[in-house]
Amino acid sequence: MFTKQQLLSHSIEHVDITRHNVVPLVDAMSSMALSARDLARAADIYDRMLGDGECGVILCLAGSLVSAGLKQVFVEAVRSRMVDCIVSTGANIVDQDFFEGLGYKHYLAPERLKAGVDDDRLRELHVDRIYDTLIDEDELRECDEVTRRIADGLPPRPYSSREFIREMGSYLAEHGKNRESIVLAAYEHDVPIFCPAFSDCSAGFGLVAHQHARGDADKVSIDSAKDFYELTQLKIANPTTGLLVIGGGVPKNFAQDVVVAAEILGQHAPMHKYAVQITVADVRDGALSGSTLKEASSWGKVDTVWEQMVYAEATLAVPLIVGYAYHKGAWKNRKPKRWIRVLEGTTQAVG
Amino acid sequence: MFTKQQLLSHSIEHVDITRHNVVPLVDAMSSMALSARDLARAADIYDRMLGDGECGVILCLAGSLVSAGLKQVFVEAVRSRMVDCIVSTGANIVDQDFFEGLGYKHYLAPERLKAGVDDDRLRELHVDRIYDTLIDEDELRECDEVTRRIADGLPPRPYSSREFIREMGSYLAEHGKNRESIVLAAYEHDVPIFCPAFSDCSAGFGLVAHQHARGDADKVSIDSAKDFYELTQLKIANPTTGLLVIGGGVPKNFAQDVVVAAEILGQHAPMHKYAVQITVADVRDGALSGSTLKEASSWGKVDTVWEQMVYAEATLAVPLIVGYAYHKGAWKNRKPKRWIRVLEGTTQAVG
């Protein structure tokens, strides 16, 4: 029987796209069929987004991406001004990225653990499993505690998740133990991060503890409507947009919806001009995650000229697509949007 | 070429589980293999939840379930005290159920539309598509508008989604045009409904409009941390719980997490004693939706004695599983939990 120390001995190492020039391989895929062809077209569309000076790029993250070794791809994308805004599940941003920023790690599980027959034993050891990846649950509780302390230190009022995550970036800038963090890079490069279901992660635990301790007193709350309002302001301020969607779920829906929200505020905003989604979800269950980008165009959310679905698990497709755009280099001529500055102005004006 | 009127002519009719006694068929499935066997065991576990007087039943909804014809199943489950709490995506509760409560309908799309080649035309006609289902976009805008008016009429403060949805139930009780509504039935039977990503739906549009109009003045906000806090209070007040999870996503994660949240508040809460999940999501992409209930047990969230994954699209599995439990009739001896009453006490104490 394994010990906790044995289980947590092989750490995940994040892939570094700057070291792998995949351009020739992806270009070759463009004359193949099936997923290779779709992936090559998606990579080209992402490169076009970066070459279109007016386009703001919104990256949507769902699934266990950071824990799976993709963190550095997104850190690099932020640093290389290949993304202007991130919409994510809380798990990627808080439980996984912020967690690593605090100095903790993810670990490769022995193959056998995938089967699920040892999960009772893992629970006893305070080891949490994500398919083939392991986390020290005691470290995760520390992460909850840090988010609580951040909440405790803030003036009590409703915050967008974006505002709260920015405070987390500030915390990492001062106290972080691993500078390779999406939250930190986004903080440093004025890239807003939204988690529309923010309580659905480690931060939720911290916030519940915060609110409980405050009792009847004023407290920090997370206003999910404000998230939506802020993202809409960005769309209005920068009408040409592109989506790079990894997984589906709430981030995909939220980012798509912003076109309609702008219209509701009486501002005409065009559909997302570019859109790429990487997913293995199936269209046939009718759920949003697997729904096509064409379907989104019936809702007036995504234009149909430059859209591409890619049927692939993210750990294979993301290094190829983002790596392609990185080595093509359109981002080198791109000015950073620094959308945080738009929001901080906006926030003062309307909030 | 089709007209809008032609497209919106065949309305979805919701399946009525009270008219189909599937008990003999599901019992027969229990001696088969594969999904039939898993479905039969899941149905049995749900029936056990209802026969366990201490167990509070939490229903989690993700995917396009209401629009697909499953609304009446959930309405009946609420009325027959087969569910004590609902955690859902906003789409099911607001865009689809509340929408129908206002008197609008969903429509069967001609088969050809599934392919996506006519989506540009649908956009011109203001018809929105969910795979093989159609919605009148103009009616959906009305639904946004009603949520705005509800927000406008409330005292400005942070609300849990549960509180806001209760106001929607109150609205339907007075103004609704179709009494067959989950929101209305839940209102009448004191069943709380949580949408942890509440701005990610039609209500989000209404709330953005509300907040925009208020400008610098005080406004209604949706506190997603409060959602989590409230659900945790329910778990603490009623430690024995069972999950009936349809689809995955935020509702699944949120409902599972409450066990950990209780612990963070210093209250020991046992893992969910029973758990069933119906999904076609694949475990191999590592995302939460497809992750097994066994995996959740490594996190200390779900017990492994009475758990069952069912690999099936929901429109096939839900009528069989919920119909089985309905016709077995354990619910007839069950006292309603009326958890709204727990929360309204709680809310006064801590909010």
Place this chain on the structure above:
Amino acid sequence: MFTKQQLLSHSIEHVDITRHNVVPLVDAMSSMALSARDLARAADIYDRMLGDGECGVILCLAGSLVSAGLKQVFVEAVRSRMVDCIVSTGANIVDQDFFEGLGYKHYLAPERLKAGVDDDRLRELHVDRIYDTLIDEDELRECDEVTRRIADGLPPRPYSSREFIREMGSYLAEHGKNRESIVLAAYEHDVPIFCPAFSDCSAGFGLVAHQHARGDADKVSIDSAKDFYELTQLKIANPTTGLLVIGGGVPKNFAQDVVVAAEILGQHAPMHKYAVQITVADVRDGALSGSTLKEASSWGKVDTVWEQMVYAEATLAVPLIVGYAYHKGAWKNRKPKRWIRVLEGTTQAVG
């Protein structure tokens, strides 16, 4: 640790569609969306095939269907003249159905075994696993041996798999220990069964042993081209045809191809007029199993008026679709085609 006896204690019981009138439930599904709607339409198309006096019905079987508890559905379909011809993988017909005809059984595996961590132990015990189902490997070796004895008793020449399987039916009629067998029912009702990859099953083991023992002498061989030739004769003799395809693979392809084969023989044969396929295979990997019936129409194989894909695992969908057609009763007015008689004439003429 489990013993062999413990493992092989709960036998699979085959579902009996005659006892479950699913017509009202399936009719209700026709006004729902997603898989429910597709399943209802597929059931209606199958019923139409049976009501069309000219239509010959070809049932295609792939996947572990018999072992999963669907055997009796197909036995009943043969007896109730709901099928005129079967094209199958060898596993369903030989390893599973003929095997049960010899008096052996399939067993429900304990849930834990699905995970695969006990497979080394199963091997030691001579227990074979199909996902959640178990087989006594020693009994399977007996099945191989019977097929060898059948081969040894036949005049040495090339046989179609259909001819060989008919000999297996004759064997069961005389020596079988369980009359509930597809092979036996087909033998008694003159329904031909083709296994186009016949050596890819238990019969292959028997035939290898037969051919090895014969050395240089004349021996029985299985002529897969003759299979194709025979099925083509049926299409020519009975031009109106419908396909009920469960799973994909070789049976689907083989049955579709017969339209083209007829043309190559200079005989115009219309496309399959009706076609239903039940599968969870994904269209996006480009393989035949998941390819749509519309795609088959580009090849001139399947007409597009009455075709329907159903996204469902077979143990859930087959009892509903075949059960629907059974209880609708169009088969009661249907004359059996007795296609064996066509072939035995044909065989004499051309073989």
Place this chain on the structure above:
Amino acid sequence: MFTKQQLLSHSIEHVDITRHNVVPLVDAMSSMALSARDLARAADIYDRMLGDGECGVILCLAGSLVSAGLKQVFVEAVRSRMVDCIVSTGANIVDQDFFEGLGYKHYLAPERLKAGVDDDRLRELHVDRIYDTLIDEDELRECDEVTRRIADGLPPRPYSSREFIREMGSYLAEHGKNRESIVLAAYEHDVPIFCPAFSDCSAGFGLVAHQHARGDADKVSIDSAKDFYELTQLKIANPTTGLLVIGGGVPKNFAQDVVVAAEILGQHAPMHKYAVQITVADVRDGALSGSTLKEASSWGKVDTVWEQMVYAEATLAVPLIVGYAYHKGAWKNRKPKRWIRVLEGTTQAVG
């Protein structure tokens, strides 16, 4: 509306693994999670097979691989002695590879055609569709005709598919118009190719025409039992084996079964020592394609030390896995097995 010429204007170009050194990228993937990690381990296992001088490598092909642009990967693998035997669906070998050897091509379909709404028009134009790939049906009929002429030129007797495919290789050596062919390379390098369901492809059409024309006279037949017998002889002659399985279906089952077949001939053969499978098929429908290699070990077919499933669509995974082994170079020190020579001796002795 498109013309046939417009549709058939962009030909598939096959990816050339010799030009893309993916070793650093795949090595980086070995410290990631999910599919990246599994793919890296699979690539390592394939490299180990090639470094194990005793191991015979069996490549199994199912799905539309050649038409999708993977042909050159397999041609290169044959030429670089990275494979000793191929077991395939007929479609890959005859309709796609032999077809290209005759000088014909596959074409990229316009994206819109994937949806299936234009398939009636394709049929009128004699254009066949495989998801996003197109074929000139008239050229395919030429391919059928060539296989017929090959059959007509052979002495009438039962042939294994391997023998017949070898004649096809001989035909290409003399008459082929494109030397980049798996069938030709295998012919030149003495690599046997088996198609256990050989009539289920273009060759089936040719053979049906051949048999029909022969009437009562002696004719060429395809003995599928002989296929199995030959492959078993190879396993007995070379007990250490490894499987590289792309897709599932008949080729996977057939190659796995050979271990049992050897035992039935009274020869102990060890389980396949190495095994890799690339598939997106789901384990939950119980079919062979998605069944795990661990499950195969319960049947005594595959050892569990060096086995790996990879969840990926083949056009993405194959260039990485085979490319990795190519550039690692273990094959450079490998002696070709030239298994045709084993069989031709064997065939004389027992046939």
